[in-house]
Amino acid sequence: MTFTAKLDLFEGPLDLLLHLVKMNEVDLADIPIATITDQYLEYLDLMKALDINVAGEFLVMASTLMHLKSKMLLPKQEQDLEEIEELIEEVVGPLREYKQFKEAAEGLASRNILARDVFRRASDAYLMIGQENHGTTSRVNLFELMMAFKKVMAKQFPDTVLRFKAETWSIKEKIAEIKKRVERQKTLYFSELFSPKGSLSELIASFLALLELVRVGFLAVYQPKPGDDIMLEALH
């Protein structure tokens, strides 16, 4: 298996070029093209030797640089000089623009970054389940209740087809039980309604009992957020 590393040091050819410019302590305005080209190619060789994946962009830049270097080595005439100027601008223009953003990025990184340098108050909005005030919650309808029940079913009895048989669990008993718990606890969660080890018929009895209690107006059902556990509260 060969190990290929994503080159982290130089993300792209412009990055590498800027590094070389800096290393040579030269200005972008008068880059020593021949030197920089040689050093650039040396780096590419090194990357290959280290089995680092050299992205295509690096090779495009390499050929641009080599083309430019060869032009500069040849005897020059008036029009050649102009062409060389243009070619240099093709390399240096993007470099200049990139450098500008690189410096701006450093500027951003040195700001007072939230959660690194400065801290805000932790939000406690998630605690808002509301006792009296249901400002952040919404009433749950039958379909949402059914969906919630389906989830409980799917968890405890996967691959079961619902068939209603003779009731072994009395809905009346369940109604009494839920009433008692809600009165004691004030708020009862939907998920607490079902005992984890309950049989299928017990689950169904509990659910039907809940529906009945909602229908007669004894219970109100709320949900803080879609997807949250449903809350049951006694209406007085």
Add this chain to the structure above:
Amino acid sequence: MNDSLTLIVESLLFAAGDPLTPRQIHALLPERDLKEIKEILIALKAEYEGMKRSFTLVEVAEGYQFRTLPKYKPYIANLFGSTPTHLRRAALETLTIIAYKQPIMRQEIERIRGVDVGGIVRMLLKKGLIRVVGRKPLPGRPIIYGTTKRFLEIFDLKDLSSLPTLKEIEELDNGEEE
């Protein structure tokens, strides 16, 4: 001296955690003047700065938010135990280009950085630092990106216009044009 409205606004800022804009506060206090609320916010900010507490009211992401001073960062970092993951350099550069050049399409970011940025753009979208702001009326209708309010919040920026101006490139502005 603080009147009751000032204290109400203060309580909202304290409880919210998130930056609250004058408009958001106004929506909660519709009987009050927006201008009055803005003035109160400016006064509160000055008041907190004057108190020299460990935290202050900061103008950020077009709103106001209580934040600790940078000085206390080592202590608070210990409180939370873990250091937040920082953006890698490549991601930060990409984000910077988007921030300054928005609305911008991916192709243009790649032209500036000289490398593919697809993965980074996806990551920045996922982190909620950038968003899709529309499509350019060009062949293929390319997606254009911009930064989010969260970006402003994280980088301690009041709004986009308070991004530091890009440094002029001295060496080439000296008569290089023409």
